[in-house]
Amino acid sequence: MEVFTHELREKAGSESYNRFEYQVHWIVYHMINEYKSGKNDYLIICEFHDDMAKFDCRDNPSCVEFFQVKTSSRYKDWSISKLSNKTKKKQHSFLGFLFMNFLNFDKECSRCHFVSNIDVDEEIRKWQAVIEDGGVLKDEAPNLYQSIRQVIKNEYSILSDKKFDEVYDIFIQNTYVYFGQLPLGSYEKVVMGEFFDLLKDKDIYASNCNKILNDLIQDVRKKSKKTINTPISFTRLKKVKGVNSSILDNIKNSISIRKRDEIYRDLEDYLLDIGNDRPRAKLIIRTLKKHHEKLLDISNYLYKDLTLETNKVIDAVTIKFNERLEDRNFIIQKIKEELEMKIEKEEIFEDFLLEVLFYGRLFE
Numbered sequence: 140m141e142v143f144t145h146e147l148r149e150k151a152g153s154e155s156y157n158r159f160e161y162q163v164h165w166i167v168y169h170m171i172n173e174y175k176s177g178k179n180d181y182l183i184i185c186e187f188h189d190d191m192a193k194f195d196c197r198d199n200p201s202c203v204e205f206f207q208v209k210t211s212s213r214y215k216d217w218s219i220s221k222l223s224n225k226t227k228k229k230q231h232s233f234l235g236f237l238f239m240n241f242l243n244f245d246k247e248c249s250r251c252h253f254v255s256n257i258d259v260d261e262e263i264r265k266w267q268a269v270i271e272d273g274g275v276l277k278d279e280a281p282n283l284y285q286s287i288r289q290v291i292k293n294e295y296s297i298l299s300d301k302k303f304d305e306v307y308d309i310f311i312q313n314t315y316v317y318f319g320q321l322p323l324g325s326y327e328k329v330v331m332g333e334f335f336d337l338l339k340d341k342d343i344y345a346s347n348c349n350k351i352l353n354d355l356i357q358d359v360r361k362k363s364k365k366t367i368n369t370p371i372s373f374t375r376l377k378k379v380k381g382v383n384s385s386i387l388d389n390i391k392n393s394i395s396i397r398k399r400d401e402i403y404r405d406l407e408d409y410l411l412d413i414g415n416d417r418p419r420a421k422l423i424i425r426t427l428k429k430h431h432e433k434l435l436d437i438s439n440y441l442y443k444d445l446t447l448e449t450n451k452v453i454d455a456v457t458i459k460f461n462e463r464l465e466d467r468n469f470i471i472q473k474i475k476e477e478l479e480m481k482i483e484k485e486e487i488f489e490d491f492l493l494e495v496l497f498y499g500r501l502f503e
Contacts, residue, residue, distance in 0.1 A: 142203055142244050144370040147188060148236075162190055162208040163359045164330045165254060165319055166382070167352075171333045174387045183382040185363035188240065195249070197383055200373075202249040205240045207233060210256045210323055217316065218260045222253065223290040234287075234314075235294040241310045242295075251310070254319035256326070263316050276311050287311060330356075331443065335434070338391065349447060351390060358382065399431065406502045413465055426495045446496070449488060452477045453500045470497060 166183060173181070182194040190208045194200035214221060223232045231239060237251040259267070266283060269276050277284045288307055295303055321329055334352045362380045377383075403424050410420035433442055456473045463469055471493050478487045488496070 140200070140203075140247050140373070142188065142192070142247050143373055143376060145188070145243055147367075147369055148239075158210050159360075159363070161210050161256065161321065161323065161326055163356060163363060164326050165208050165321055166191055166359050166363075167356055168319075168321055168326075168330045168333060170382070170384065170387060171330070171337055173384070175337065179384050179388060181384045182377060183384070184376060184380050185359060185365075185382065187367075187376070187380060188243075189236070189251075197377075197385065202247050203244070204250040204252065205237070205248060206252045206254055207237065208254045208319065209233065212323060214257060216258045216260045217253075217255060217263060219262055219287055219290060222263075222316070223294075225294070231294050232290075234291060237314055238291050238295065238306065238310050241313070242298075242306050245306065245309070249313065251314045253314070253316040255317075256319065256321060256323040258318040259316055266311075267316060270312050270315075277308070284311065328443075335443070337387070355386065355390070358386075399428075402502050403428070406498055409502070410498065423495050423498060426492065427499050430492070430495065430499070445482070445486060445488065448482060449474075449478065449493070449496055450500060452481070453493075453497050457497075457500065464501070467494060 163185075166185065170183065173179070180195075180197055182197045182200065184192040184194070189205040191206040193204045193206065195202050195204075211217075219234075222234045225232045225235070229236075233253060237253060240248045240251050262283065265280060266276060266287070269279050288311075291307060291310070292303060298306075331349065331352060334355075335348055338348055338351075359382055362382055365379050367376065367379060406427070407420050407424050410423060411417065415423070430446075433439060434446060452474055456470060456477060457464065460470060460473060471490055474493055474497065475487060475490070487493075
């Protein structure tokens, strides 16, 4: 494919840390949602001709989609004029660079996407509505077709009208501009929630789930930052910069942990053995079950964060005072003391829930 030999316009990386982190998280978010929709045969290349390239097949691709993943805290929405605005440092606008993908890879580029943390204005929504319904913008909205054509033509005046129109007609029918469903202020939490939801049938604990997600995000970061030169073989490109669509399937299949019902039964036996009466043991188990159910609520970010921080403290206290684990009051007090040095006192879980989480960690 020509895409493997064409010179890269950018070597690697994003212009700012925040934009880069948003881009990395959106890639993971996209993969999670593709997996949920049953799409599991594609290959993502981070920072390759654009922020993200997505090949239609993991092993023998025939076409590629390009994604620009951008953030803005300046605008409330995108318009054609904003997307066609050039800066001094850039040869082309956002739309101009998307057009370039169709120009350079006419037989290989199937679609281009502009994804952002903000929405689009009415004019862009009209453009998108026409092409999403299979209509031809040139026929259904000729004035809009011509206005977009003019701003792109201004950037590519060197092209003949025949060549430009040939590429433009493909561009206008196959370029998608949309809100990427990740708000700038909470994109990390949204991705975490989606990933927790993906693994909810695996009875996996929040701390383990969070570690797996962080490992996945770190892999995307590393692949995004890796610099390459073209020409490059598909085999090497896939190895050094590729994120395989099968990775989520592999993660799910590799998780092998005890079922929660078994853990609850063993914990109840333990509670009875150390002197709790049956009603109290049952109450602890019910509270732990409610806690696990609450962790599955992907919108309850604060509860998840507080649980994660609490579990870290419980683990540290358990290791430090392992000889006094049966002294419930002592352990809970030490957990509270450690938590008070890390988070606001009024945010700490009540004593009984701390005790429940402590027992839960012992049997994780």
